[in-house]
Amino acid sequence: MKTKITFIILLISFFYLNFSCVFAAKPTISDFVIYYNVELDSLSPAITIKWKATSDTRNFKIVRKLKNESKFTQVAYLEGNTAEQWRDTDIEIGKEYDYGLTQAKEERTAFAYFSAGIDIPLKDYRGSLLMLIDSTIFQSLTEEIQQLTEDIIGDGWQLHIRQVPRAETFDKSKVDIVANIIKEVIETDTNLRTLFLLGRVPVPYSGNYAIDGHRPQHEGAWPCDGYYQSLDKKGIPQFSPNWTDSYANNTTAISERTWNKPGDGKFDNSTFPYKLNLECGRVDMYDLPAFSLTEEELLRRYLQHNHKYRNNLIDYKPRAIVNDFFGLNGKELFVTNAWIMFGGILGADKIDTSLMSETLRNEKYLFAYGSGAGSYVSCNKVAYTNDIVKNGGYHTIFSFLFGSWFGDWDSKNNLMRTILAADPPALTCAWAARPYWYINHMGTDENIAYSALVTQNNDKSHYVSNSMFGHKGTHISLLGDPTLRIYTVPPVKNLSASMFGSEQEPTSLEVRLKWEYDDNNIIGYNVYRAKNINEVFVKLNDTPIKECEFVDKNFPSDSAIYQVRAINKNLTFSTSYFTQSTGKFAKTKTISNITDNQEISAYIFPNPVENDFYIHIRGQKGKKLTVNIYDVLGKDYGIIYNDINTYDELKVKFTTNSIDKNLPLKNGVYFLKIQEDNNQVYLPLFIKK
Template sequence: MILAATTGQATETTLEYAVEVSAAVQTAPPQITLSWPQDAMVLPDAYSVYRKRSTDTSWGLAIELPGSTTSWTDKKIKPGTAYEYQVVKHTERFLGYGYIYSGINVPMSEHRGTLLLVVDRTHAAELALELARLQQDLVGDGWSVIRFEVSPTDSVARVKSLIKARHFADPANVNCVFLFGHVPVPYSGNIVPDGHFPAHQGAWPCDGYYGDMDGVWTDCLVNQSTAEDPRNRNVPGDGKFDQSTFPARIKLMVGRVDLSHMPGRQSEGGPPTFPREVELLRNYLNKDHKFRTKAFDLPRRAMLGDYFGARDGEAFAASGWRNFSTFFGATNIISLPRQGTWIPTLSATPCLWAYGCGAGTFTSMEGIGNANSYKDGTTAQVVHADIKAAFALCFGSWLGDWDAEDDMLRSVLALPSYGLASAWSGRPHWFLHHMALGETIGYSARLTQNNGPRGPYHNQLNNGAGQIHIALMGDPTLRMHVVAPPGPLSSQAKGRSINLSWTPSIDSVVGYHVYRATDLEGPFKRLTSTPLTGTNYLDKEGSVAANYMVRAVKLETSASGTYYNPSEGTFLKQFAAPIAGSQIIAQHDTPSH
């Protein structure tokens, strides 16, 4: 079905296709209470509540509730354990779905795995300092890092072989890929998820290819050449793959920051208005660091502009309603139903998340701006207005095919102040609720990629589920809740001991953990069994040559529950910029306590 805008304000009917679940938790006695607003349009016939562990592939038995119910309490829970819930709303005409990941005082995650930082070498030397800082930030957030550089002219098969070699050398730990710069773009399939037959049918960008370690990818079957853009034409032997759905489960989380071909033209063939690619990349790395260290702190709320409506149950904007309630609660979602208000409001009103959908092109989306009678907003307008959101979900025709000049989806990455990640959510819907308890956005990307037509997460209609175009624009390691790290770390030798001291985090924290490593790149070992309440530590087995790191720990509260959330690490020593072209390995590790 081609994506064209609908008239009128259909936000309320779209909302009915989601269940806006949030949770309140208590420790004595331990219980989790799920709640959701009652529908404004029609009283549901019933609700069904399901529970499972996050690692389970299917839901348990349903608990049936009357349609007038707006809350349910689970008393069969244990503090320190996270549970996942599905709430299904039954009406005469459709089903509505809500999902939440909840728990009480869930333990912090210290070692997140090994990340492969794949860098386009074009600008690696110019960005050496910023890339070194990124690697230190990643180590400080619990990642081991293996960095290598590739050329934009390399084959995707060569890049994939480098990724697979490192994964299979350490399959238990290598779980994430961060593509930085114009790393070669895989194309695959004979798909047209935006419905524009035959002009947009064929191969679409497919970063999930880099996250699949087991599937077979072929290039001998599809023969489709009707697409307007040669990028999408797919014929045997052209280097574009046949598969329209992922041939195996995606194992590695994958995210991409690619700001090539983003001149910011305000008209076709017009002059560039954006900074050069290298400066856009530099600014992204600066934003990433500022976010991680809480140099900026956006209000925990979301803005939502739905300029499509329910569309027979596809209800694209239900992606926003469904996810945002688990982040912030339903009352902290601000609806912008009037066309032309999305860009102006977001440029003046900061928020952590935003959702916008409307009829689209590669470089525009209807309803979000004031460019013409259709209230189009363009890539250039979004960036020049500098909308104030860190994370954005967008949906409209064409723009999900992100490897086009000035693509709207990548405009979020080019924002001057805050933009860090974006996704094309509607065909299919994205499921991000785990982020409310500290998971990364890469985790949600992989979950959505693996959620095929028979997967555990649903919308009334979820077209495009399991197809190869599902991709994350942005750093896949980003988490939603940031704890301010401790202030500068200093040391003083006392005989065979090292006395460490630091200034406290500006946040209200339960304490601090101290780590030590022989090499600055790691692995770092935790020295403290429980968080320190003070701001100094005596390492009786220390050395002036050792490398130290301190992390603050906060008991984080969200609309989904509570969990222990560690800050970025504050280091005694700083990473040096590596020599361009070299391979760098950095590690974070923790002991069992």
Template sequence: MSRFLTSLLSIFFTATLFAQTPQDAVVPMQLSAGLNPPAVFLSWTNPQPSDIILRRRVKGAAGDTWVELVNATETQLNGYFDSGLDGNETYEYAVERKTGNVMAYGYAFANFFKPVVDNRGKILVFIDSTTADLLGADLVVFKNDLRGEGWHTMPFKTGPFTTVQWVKNQITNAYNADPTNVKAVLLMGNVPIPYSGSMDWDTQSDHIGAWPCDAYYGDVNGTWTDNAVNIPNTARLANRNVPGDGKFDQNTLPSAIEIPVGRLDFRRLSAATFGLPPVELLRRYLFKNHLWRTGQYKVPNRALVDDHLGWSGGEAFAADGYRNAIPLTGEWNVATGEFLNSDRYLLGYGAGTNGTYSSAGGIGTAANFATDSVRTVFANLYGDYFGDWDFETNPLMPALLASKGSVLSVSWAGRPHWMQHGLASGETIGYCLKETQNAQFNTAYGVSNGESGAHIALLGDPTLRAKIVAPASNLTVVSNCDKVNLHWTASPDPEVVAYLIYRSFSLDGPYMRVTPDLLFQTSWEDLSPVADTLFYSVRAVKLEVTPGG
């Protein structure tokens, strides 16, 4: 008995001394850039001798084009000076640290006065006709906001008999007609939901089968089959997957995703619980979206992590929250606390216990989200069951997206871990979705369970960015013989330094920049108008500095 107790105590204290936390799976990386000549100094934490691999690639380079800068074993190296860079490029860095058996990763972007993006491309917007008719004015505002950021909207209406394949065909045709410019897809309202696979991604034995798979819409040239998986008996009918039923076989994406797909779908949310029917919840979302895009809703540059799952055998789900937040907010601005609170955060992560389709233990329930105002903008959750977001009654993730506060995107992040560090460099959440989905083709990203899984999804608008510039307002345009005079009210953002003018022959664009240089005043004369109806857009410009972007 005595020896047994001694042994037990020894095991207990050993576990306490060396217990791992999700932060142990994260390498906090900080960057500082020099301009003349272009160079980047990177620093990271490395508290004890570890194996370090540091890689770099040019953002947007084709293929898996990482350059290995450091590969050192049993080193306490905690920094690197990277010189000989091109000041016109944006670079992505990935650091991998192995300490014993513990793997940790960190990611960041670096650029040198990244130029203004004039044209963000085309977004294909699918919306069911009933919802479109009821949201007419709200959709006009949404379209105007997109146009103001350089997006060109291509609308498609669906009906009660629209099929998954019809939607896919429209996307494929639009992409093939203009592969350079088709950059995103948004599904609004009752747009058909593809299903795929035979997995229980949350390892719950009664949750095996097909899960929702919007990634199918974003894969233009992959091969998807429906002849192999045969799971006729499932706890939830929607997960049933048998040959020829229209649900696909694939668990892992068969090829790289070309187009990120986001969804706004509140059809499963009960009006009795939320106090509003789905169309009104969508109207509320569009209003939140407008407030964010126009700089009227402000949040401090900080993030929140609420973790109830800990190390979890090395999966360290909440590492996702820390790893994505640090490049955006800095390590010092990542707080721990209750997910449901009254404070505002740019990025939030919650890992909950004992999950159900409508709840995550320690995080919240669909009923909570129906009444509470969650004030996180970009939200990520992990837990059992609710990653299957099309559950019949009050699914948790759509409930969070529909909440009263400021939530504009929701993802099931942990299996796999998401790659959202692009938000720090001005990229969209859709860009981050695509990088996450294509992680299997990227050797520098740490492998996690569910990597490039068919279940990876974004609930929310894929064009959203974390760094917003409040626009100018009250633009007036007066034609005067052979010139056009423009006047506008300055952006309320005190950090705006200048303006650019764009012109189009159509309200919907495309808009071309007509001022090659920055304007530091709130008026301008177009001395080269053409004999046609012209449309003008004024965009505010500011310099944004982030810890990892």
């Protein structure tokens, strides 16, 4: 009986997502794909677009805008089918441009979008990120969360971390708690750009429709993280429409979870009431009982794989795979979204159409797209929850799926979240085709959530294509780490820092950084410094450093932490841009806090630490001295030293696995707070066992 029901659901799914009229002649993907190449000329400078003309082409249109502009402007209109290239000389080195191509044919129209630029500068500082963490996983995943925070900070982000209450089912009061936390951070940090929801963060719901076409069985409110994204209202007109919960009254859906009634806390809105300003991504492994692993273990596996990808410990081919089991008979042409996305980053020649379930279990591709009739746990011939649990996941990073039911991702054993929970896991997943997604900015070193936000804010007048439904829909969301980008530069190795000079002559003190790197085919390195890991890191060098060392003579008198990033220049399908590795933090051996009038100073040796380490403290005899230890998440491990200083200079030995001194510490970055009366200093402590 269960098999028969599943078959009926799949059959209905195919019907609902293929209701559009059919073309007279059977089309092929070539009818809807523009085969083009982009050439960069840094001397002129110029960007040349070359494409393949077809006999039935009526005209070819090119539009362009600067990256941060909202609307495209037409720059070329070519009648007939003879033109096969166009050269844009109205460009500047270092600027990012977005291009749109439209090839109008006798019966059909093809679209393409890509980003381009010559020698696009580094994105040193990416803005602020607020990580909202399910409070029930905070302690058990401390080591993985700490590693994640270091990777994110090492990628140019400033980080805020807040714990939030867990909500396994919809809970409006807990959604409000999360919303208020976001608002508080917005008020204090005008650079807040992105939200990262980790664990079972309360899920908002909104809508009164079924974007997959299953009416009334799937009508009502779907999960809507976009509500959190809407809380930054900078630039939003005062009298814009708002979120309401007063008129949607729909209890026809099969699942009570998606019912929407007035005053139930689920919003009426089926489209976003105004432009979203914040990016967002969610990593949530709740309610996946098909796996034998616990929710915590699934999160741990995801975070460990995330770290490996960011640090180039796994090699993914710059290729994409596309599987379509809907066909091209309808007007919406779902699969063409994949060719628009991947063709604009990699080029059409880097797209394969072999069976995903076979290819991606043997080869590693950056991108994957699959569409087919669906259920909550399946996308026909593309992916199935039970198969992934039994036979393993797909070797891809950025995945996109489309089909019925599973786009409502807050469901039991949901296919999209299964993709992220698998072994190996994909690191992002999105429901793409209603509407089309546009990820061309990833080709200029942007993170995936930037493209998600472009998609959420797009209506038919901006990025124009065969996309017909779902524009600005409250169902649009990103599953996975929102900060991920295409990483091509491995990080440095064995980074260390040493203090040289005499403490009696503070002007002679300097910090010497040294590191190793395996690849000589890079431009150089950048060195950054901050007073602590939660502040914005400032670049210390004006030009790339060529050697694997750096001397800092102007370090601050209190604590300092360094990071080093390798630099290279990427030449891609349509851009040349400068990019960096994930930063590695300096392993400071002796960071002095001496000034001419400072009454307390200290340093740690050795640093990094495997087991034993010493704290050398210079203070005032007879004063009470305390030492506290914290991790980068702000967790207080308590006092590890508390006594009267009987010497002007004190040397105290500690062991990292000493439970009696509150030091059963794992690998990572910590901070020591050393206080004598009203004087205090902070020292970074690096543990590497």
